[in-house]
Amino acid sequence: DVKVTQSSRYLVKRTGEKVFLECVQDMDHENMFWYRQDPGLGLRLIYFSYDVKMKEKGDIPEGYSVSREKKERFSLILESASTNQTSMYLCASSSQGLWTEAFFGQGTRLTVV
Amino acid sequence: QKEVEQDPGPLSVPEGAIVSLNCTYSNSAFQYFMWYRQYSRKGPELLMYTYSSGNKEDGRFTAQVDKSSKYISLFIRDSQPSDSATYLCAMSGALGNAGNMLTFGGGTRLMVKP
Incomplete structure (x- = not known):
């Protein structure tokens, strides 16, 4: 059974804290993605990676960074959390190709207070 | 203007109704819907996908793509309470190594009442 696992379901952090969101996939996928989901805005791409140590900015990268040291793990880092980063964060992975199915984790609901 | 537009709902229907969910888009490069x-x-799960224009049927679900109008639809026949969820349309174009980077609509919340 394919699996994308996010390290936390719920997180509460304080403004200014450095926050790490971890994602692990067990499907040997090349591509990994981080999205945030807000009501009415759908999923917006923050960063994606198509190979180890490779990363590309998505639509809303400001205030975020990522790390992919191993193929199965993709981390999202909030350098200095702010209240406007309160959101649902979703990790996804897919294999390479013109189109392949993206598999999502269960999401991390982050609240910054 | 967003690249992909989707009515957020909520859409409330009685059990057994036919449901129509729609998205419009502006980028003619999208090939996969x-x-x-x-x-x-929960995280999103793929329900259906279609390449280019046309129809695709899977059980109670039918996906339609009209590239000339930049309009896609999902029809659900004989809707069930278990269909209550948020439905997100997504699209992608041929971009090489990042070929399946998806652009999502905002999602439509559907409620099917017994």
């Missing part, structure tokens, strides 16, 4: 279903407190 998907519908994801997201239950409350």
Whole structure:
């Protein structure tokens, strides 16, 4: 059974804290993605990676960074959390190709207070 | 203007109704069109995907793509309470190594009442 696992379901952090969101996939996928989901805005791409140590900015990268040291793990880092980063964060992975199915984790609901 | 527009709903229908969910888009480069279903407190799961224009049927679900109008639809026949979820349309174009980077609509929340 394919699996994308996010390290936390719920997180509460304080403004200014450095926050790490971890994602692990067990499907040997090349591509990994981080999205945030807000009501009415759908999923917006923050960063994606198509190979180890490779990363590309998505639509809303400001205030975020990522790390992919191993193929199965993709981390999202909030350098200095702010209240406007309160959101649902979703990790996804897919294999390479013109189109392949993206598999999502269960999401991390982050609240910054 | 967003690249992909989707009515947020909520859409409330009685059990057994036919449901129509729609998205419009502006980028003519999109070639792959998907519908994801997201239950409350879960990640999205792929429901159907279509390449280019045309129809695709899978059980009670039918996906339609009209590239000339930049309009896609998902029809659900004989809707069930278990269909209650948020439905997200998504699209992608041929971009090489990042070929399946998806652009999502905002999602439509569907409620099917017994």
